[in-house]
Amino acid sequence: MELLTLRLSLSTLCKKLISADDTEGSNTKLLLSLNKNLLRSLENQDGLPNPSVHLALRLSNHHNQAKETDYLNRLKNNLHDDIQISLTNSQAVTGLMALYSLALKSSCYDLNTITFLVNDKNETLLTHLKRQMEQEKDHIAFSHRPLTNYYQYSLGVLALCVSGIRVNHHVSHKLIKATENENFKHGETESVDTYAMAGMALQCVKDSGSYAHNAAELDTSLNKIKQKLLASRRSDGHIGNEFSTGLAVQALLAMGSEVGECATSMEAMRTAARSNTYHNPMAISQTLPALQGKSYLSVKTQDCRNEDDTLVLEPVGPVVVLPSETKVNMKVEVVTASGAAALYSVDVPKGSSLLEALELLERRNVGFT
Incomplete structure (x- = not known):
């Protein structure tokens, strides 16, 4: 008898595994629980609305149309105004603009109707994002690093590509060279997040056929x-x-690798979710699409x-939060425009907000603001 070896792409394998897992009630309940936790986070009116949260909700299989529409309106008002201020002050907001456009695109919103006024000139969101990417590319040319970072640079490439905008091949080339030179680092450590975002961005460019260079x-x-991630x-x-x-x-789903490493990573995320590791809306927003077999590249279709x-x-009953004596060590790395880095450390009470932790760090470290 001949042995027939069937090689499935990672994308196909993952989707088959996800489909099989979804027949199990526990996994279905887990996904619904994560989805509801993310939806419940919309009730917090503090701070700016998070486009990543909206993006994950829109990529989900289950929806609450009224709440998602309300949050979309908050994005178009509050977040839009914040980006407008940054552009007026000539600040680089590549990543935020990219996520904003992906969030709008995930709601099938006409991006050509979203504009910003700079120097008495009203131009569309995507026009401004293209300009930001050109500035990022030029900054890499003379300083060997983007104005922001390669994670935001990758987000910019992805957002333009997903929106049907032809990405300048010089812009794509800078990302390709950064991959080749292994420039995706946070300090001395390679950044898995950046490799993942770059993978989705470059896969979109490949699928679009726009990189003929x-x-x-x-x-x-x-x-x-793919190899770095695996x-x-x-x-x-x-x-x-x-x-x-x-x-x-x-990223692995989007890139369709033939290495069958999906099942263990899926199960690892489910285990972490059941342990309430992903209690933060941002963490859920990046995990939920993957557990449902989606990626940010899915926004394109x-x-x-x-x-x-x-x-x-x-309805959720009132929760009594008892004060905690447990301390958590937080480290913050500050990279200046010259490329120099300074590392700060502070012990903060467990359960502190990021703002509270940063304010404590500022009080205890002269020079940190």
Whole structure:
């Protein structure tokens, strides 16, 4: 009898595994629980609305159309105004603009109707994002690093590509070269999140057929990113750490690697979710799409017709939070425009908000603001 070896792409394998897992009631309940936790986070009116949260809700299989529409309006008002202020002050907001456009696109919103006024000139969101990417590219040319960072640079490439905008091949090339030179680092450590975002961005560019400059080098970069992500897989299945696994799996799904490493990473995320590791809305927003077999690249083919509208939040009773004596060590790295880095450390009470932690750090460290 001949042995027939069937090689499935990672994308196909993952989707088959996800489909099988979804027949199990526990996994279905887990996904619904994460979805509801993310939806419930919309009730917090403090701070700016988070486009990543909206994006994850829109990529989900279950929806609460009324709450999602309300949050979309908050994005178009509050977040839009914040970006407008940044542009007026000539600040680089590449990543935020990119996420904003992806969030709008995920709601099938006409991006040509979103404009910003700068120097008495009214131009569309995507026009401004293209300009930001040109500035980022030029900054790399003379300083060997983007104005922001390669994570935001990758987000910019992805957002333009997903929106049907032809990405300047010089802009794509800078990302390809950064992959080749292994420039995706946070301090001395390689950034799994950045590799994942770069993988989704370059995969979109490849799928669009817009990078005719050198198709071989694009494929080489994508293969290198896949290998970097898989090499970062821990024995428990997480890629990098618990909070980077969601984006890493999204990237592997998008890139369609033939290495069957999906099942262990999926199970690792489910285990972490059941342990309430992803209690933060941002963490859930990057994990939920991956657990449902989606990636940010899925926004490109988003169809908002005939969507589910069955997600309902049950009333939650009052929760009494007792003060904690447990301390958590927080480290903050500050990178100046010259490239120099300074590392700060502070012990903060467990449960502190980021703002509270940063304010404590400022009080205890002269020079940190």
